[in-house]
Amino acid sequence: MHIFYTPDIHSDAYILSEEESKHCIKVLRLDVGNLLYLVDGKGGFYDAVVEDPHPKRTKLKILSKLENFGKRNHYVHIAIAPTKNIERVEWFLEKATEIGIDEITPIICDRSERKEIKTERLNKVITSAIKQSIKAYHPVLNEAIRYSDFIAKSSNSQKFIAHCMDEAKSTIKDQLILNSNYLIVIGPEGDFTHEELEAAVKNDFVPVSLGNSRLRTETAALEACFELNFLNR
Structure with missing residues (x-):
């Protein structure tokens, strides 16, 4: 199956x-x-045929269109502290897109090893993943933002913060409301600071555990993505 990403499609x-x-x-x-x-990245899935096979401007004829192709009953937004090795972020984006994710926000925390991130390359990774996994929705990749600013303005229905500190925390399964709009924040390799955790709790984030293993940042983010999708099946 040959799939092309065509976000600007609007005619036959x-x-x-x-x-x-x-x-x-x-x-x-x-x-x-x-x-x-x-696929147009907004839920449109099109059948098309080659009309003029030009190597620089191939013309296609649209045969049919499906709306809301693969639309899920929930929304997953993961905010992740970018890792020092950007390839690990790329790996997360690829796999999360294949599993199912709607929005990603890079957050700059107090212990972040990487303070800047270029979204152009990362968006190409996402685009490649939606074509490979036959997705008609293109996840939104936001520009990096300071953790404190992000926490203060977040407005998702259910908000979680995953951390490794010896503080009281629940599990996603025990807190989840099905078919909802979720946000989970994943910290850097050194974890969040106590001040960052307290700020999240004050802004209605629920502290959660992702299991007994100590996970890398990108593994924790993928585990959260998988769990939210699995529980909503």
């Missing part, structure tokens, strides 16, 4: 970008009349 015809055209014609070797599929 579409011209692929030069990069996608090259992939379509030179790599996949598609020709006139060959079937392919398009």
Whole structure:
């Protein structure tokens, strides 16, 4: 199944970008009349055929469209402290997109090893993952924000903070309201500070555990993503 990401599609015809055209014609070797599929990142899934196989501007004819393709009954937003090795963030984004995630926000915490993040490359990882896993919704990747600012303005229905401190905490399973809008924050390798935890609790975040193992940041974020999706099946 050949899938292309076409966020600007709006009619019964579409011209692929030069990069996608090259992939379509030179790599996949598609020709006139060959079937392919398009996703617009907003829930639209399209059947299309090659009408003009040009290596720089391939023209497609749209045959049909499905609305809300693969729409889930819940919303998952994960805020994660970027790791020093950006490849570990890329790994998380790829796998979380395959499992099911709606929004990601990089948060800069007191103990964060990485203070800046470039979203262009990371968005390409997400785009590749939605095509590979046949997703019609493209997760939103926000720009990095200070943890304190993010905590103060968050407004999701259910808000969780996962940490490793010897403080009272529950589990996602025990706190979860099904079919809801979730936000869970995952801290850096050195964990949140006590002050950061207190700030989250004051802003109605529920402290939770992700199990007995001490997890890397990206593993913890993926575990949270999986658990929220699994419990909503």
